[in-house]
Amino acid sequence: MLKLIACCALTLLSVSIYANTNLDGREFYAPDYFARYGPQNAEDMVSQVPGFTLANRDGSNSQRGLGQGLGNLLINGKRPSTKDDGPVALLERIPANQVLRIEVLNEGSAELSGQSGKIVNVIAAEPKALSTTWKYEYHALEDGFDTPKFDISMTGKMGTAAFTAGIDWSGDQFPQWGRERLYTPLNTVFELRDEKSNYFTRATTANFSLAWDTDDLTANVSLLITQDKSTYEESSDRFSAGVNGSIGAQTSTVDYKNIEDEFSYELGGDYTQSLGEGQLKIIGLLRRSSNEDHATFTDLPTIDNHYFYQSFSKPRESENILRAVYSFEPFDGHNFELAGELVENTLETHSTYFEDIGEGFTPLILDGSDTDVSEERAEMSLQYSRALSERLSIQASLGSEYSQISVEGDENRSESFVRPKGFLALSWTQNKNLRIRTRLERSVGQLDFYDFASSNNANDGTALGGNTALVPEQTWRAELSFEQQLGLGNSVTFTVFGERVDDFITYVPMSDGGEGKGNLEYLDSTGIDLTATFNTENWGITGGKLDLVAEIHSDEFEDPLTGNTLEYRRNGYRPEYYQLSFRQDLPRTPWAWGVVLEERSGNITYRRNSLRDQDHSGLQAHRIFIEHKDLWGMVAKFEVEDLFGFTYENDRTFFTGDRGDEIQRREVNKRHSPWVARMSISGSF
Numbered sequence: 001m002l003k004l005i006a007c008c009a010l011t012l013l014s015v016s017i018y019a020n021t022n023l024d025g026r027e028f029y030a031p032d033y034f035a036r037y038g039p040q041n042a043e044d045m046v047s048q049v050p051g052f053t054l055a056n057r058d059g060s061n062s063q064r065g066l067g068q069g070l071g072n073l074l075i076n077g078k079r080p081s082t083k084d085d086g087p088v089a090l091l092e093r094i095p096a097n098q099v100l101r102i103e104v105l106n107e108g109s110a111e112l113s114g115q116s117g118k119i120v121n122v123i124a125a126e127p128k129a130l131s132t133t134w135k136y137e138y139h140a141l142e143d144g145f146d147t148p149k150f151d152i153s154m155t156g157k158m159g160t161a162a163f164t165a166g167i168d169w170s171g172d173q174f175p176q177w178g179r180e181r182l183y184t185p186l187n188t189v190f191e192l193r194d195e196k197s198n199y200f201t202r203a204t205t206a207n208f209s210l211a212w213d214t215d216d217l218t219a220n221v222s223l224l225i226t227q228d229k230s231t232y233e234e235s236s237d238r239f240s241a242g243v244n245g246s247i248g249a250q251t252s253t254v255d256y257k258n259i260e261d262e263f264s265y266e267l268g269g270d271y272t273q274s275l276g277e278g279q280l281k282i283i284g285l286l287r288r289s290s291n292e293d294h295a296t297f298t299d300l301p302t303i304d305n306h307y308f309y310q311s312f313s314k315p316r317e318s319e320n321i322l323r324a325v326y327s328f329e330p331f332d333g334h335n336f337e338l339a340g341e342l343v344e345n346t347l348e349t350h351s352t353y354f355e356d357i358g359e360g361f362t363p364l365i366l367d368g369s370d371t372d373v374s375e376e377r378a379e380m381s382l383q384y385s386r387a388l389s390e391r392l393s394i395q396a397s398l399g400s401e402y403s404q405i406s407v408e409g410d411e412n413r414s415e416s417f418v419r420p421k422g423f424l425a426l427s428w429t430q431n432k433n434l435r436i437r438t439r440l441e442r443s444v445g446q447l448d449f450y451d452f453a454s455s456n457n458a459n460d461g462t463a464l465g466g467n468t469a470l471v472p473e474q475t476w477r478a479e480l481s482f483e484q485q486l487g488l489g490n491s492v493t494f495t496v497f498g499e500r501v502d503d504f505i506t507y508v509p510m511s512d513g514g515e516g517k518g519n520l521e522y523l524d525s526t527g528i529d530l531t532a533t534f535n536t537e538n539w540g541i542t543g544g545k546l547d548l549v550a551e552i553h554s555d556e557f558e559d560p561l562t563g564n565t566l567e568y569r570r571n572g573y574r575p576e577y578y579q580l581s582f583r584q585d586l587p588r589t590p591w592a593w594g595v596v597l598e599e600r601s602g603n604i605t606y607r608r609n610s611l612r613d614q615d616h617s618g619l620q621a622h623r624i625f626i627e628h629k630d631l632w633g634m635v636a637k638f639e640v641e642d643l644f645g646f647t648y649e650n651d652r653t654f655f656t657g658d659r660g661d662e663i664q665r666r667e668v669n670k671r672h673s674p675w676v677a678r679m680s681i682s683g684s685f
Contacts, residue, residue: 049104050490161212170202171202176673203228266286288317311458315350343377417471423440448505527553534546591628596623611653612652615650
């Protein structure tokens with residue numbers, strides 16, 4: 001299906017009528033363009049921009065520092081000085097009646113100088129009076145589970161500053177149930193398990209921000225505080241297998257529970273002023289996170305002694321960033337940006353483990369579970385951009401970073417590195433309808449410091465050794481994009497890319513016979529991305545819009561155990577992924593309806609002594625909704641997801657020794673995930 005879609009997209013690159021554009025390649029969307037959708041806030045509007053998808057929708061706190069820009073969103077021409085606060089949340093706090101217009105920047109922006117694709121710039125008026133947006137949601141699930149949500153946000157003036165303040169109460173549940181069968185190497189069932197699990201979250205988030213934009217002062221400051229509690233529970237009644245795989249006598253009852261309670265806050269701000277012939281911007285960010293994690297595992301066999309297990313962990317994380325950017329134009333049309341960034345990241349992990357095999361709890365010693373990791377980094381870069389002709393423009397950046405990684409624990413380490421980074425990007429405007437981009441980039445990834453510490457998972461039956469010798473991944477990426485405007489709100493963007501990830505991080509065997517995260521020589525990736533929007537007026541469906549996001553990719557690395565080439569599943573997705581969304585706003589009525597189809601899940605996990613294949617039957621997700629856009633001035637929406645439920649399929653093979661040796665057993669299960677009904681009502685005043 002995706003190959004057919006891709007071929008159709010390439011065919012469409014030969015026709016077009018471009019709209020909503022000016023001479024510098026910006027697309028303009030006035031509030032009237034979005035009126036038919038009944039928007040309550042800026043996110044309702046940005047989500048309907050043709051051919052555009054927000055990057056890092058829920059935040060990007062795993063990205064390395066701030067760099068030359070996070071995501072592809074500007075608000076009043078400025079990048080948000082935050083990592084934890086995602087673009088969706090930021091946009092939901094801007095009332096729709098304050099949005100003056102939405103711009104799509106096709107030639108980049110000095111605020112997000114590291115981005116060469118489409119950037120959305122939301123131009124909002126300064127609030128003159130107190131304005132409030134709110135939303136209430138209620139989720140009802142099969143078998144009686146339910147979850148309420150509520151958020152409210154206010155904007156207004158405090159002296160010369162505009163302020164935004166809000167609070168968000170959220171939560172969700174993901175129950176599953178089903179049967180697992182265990183097979184001998186001869187494919188005979190020897191055990192059956194009736195299993196139930198549920199993962200549920202509850203979070204409270206408060207935000208407050210101030211913004212000054214006067215002749216004398218341009219500055220922003222923001223605070224985000226989050227309290228997040230998540231619980232995972234799983235129970236398993238285990239039986240011997242009877243004749244032809246039927247249920248026999250019960251052999252044990254196993255229960256597992258993990259509670260994670262996290263408190264975090266982020267304080268960010270920026271200040272901009274003219275300096276000499278250019279402009280200086282200083283950005284500061286401080287992030288702190290503390291976590292309490294408690295896990296219990298009990299195995300109560302009908303015969304023999306019980307087994308009890310407990311673990312306690314209290315990790316602490318911090319990040320401090322100071323970034324300065326000086327932009328200047330020494331000659332007409334020649335734009336430079338000199339940037340420097342200082343970053344400090346730390347993680348302190350302190351974990352204890354206990355087990356009881358019938359004689360009371362005793363400590364379980366796990367070497368490397370108490371580890372303190374820190375990285376101090378300094379980065380400098382110089383970027384140059386200019387128009388080489390009326391149709392061709394160039395962006396180039398050259399930079400380098402110095403970092404020092406220090407580890408304290410069972411194994412101490414202190415090591416420093418110097419790594420180059422940068423990019424070269426060209427943009428060719430073939431005509432007012434077709435733009436071709438190419439980009440070559442070298443980037444450095446952010447380490448997950450938790451991989452430095454050892455950990456144990458009694459429920460999964462796995463242990464990971466800490467690896468204090470980890471280094472960040474470094475990626476070379478080349479891409480070629482075609483952006484075609486087809487008129488009347490229709491657009492297609494088609495991107496071909498290739499990547500070489502040096503020092504690729506994945507599970508590797510360790511010298512003590514265990515396993516943990518380690519660096520391999522490289523990972524090779526190639527793929528095609530497709531984003532398209534089609535107005536269905538031409539197909540006779542008035543008020544309709546079809547959005548498609550699709551990807552086909554191939555990711556391969558060399559197996560550290562066998563030397564064979566293995567397939568890597570990026571983000572746990574299948575090599576083919578798509579999301580197809582249709583929405584119709586019924587003419588001359590306040591009603592709208594739509595459907596979303598999505599297919600992406602399907603992971604493969606390679607461990608030292610096991611292989612896990614996670615898949616599902618049918619579509620991964622389908623959603624059907626109906627919406628009333630003017631219910632006494634509010635928007636009411638009813639949505640059903642996975643109307644007939646959803647089934648996960650898991651197949652896990654264990655080996656007598658390393659993976660590839662003789663098979664010891666297989667665990668195969670199917671877990672049903674219920675349908676979800678969502679009801680929401682939102683408004684502003």
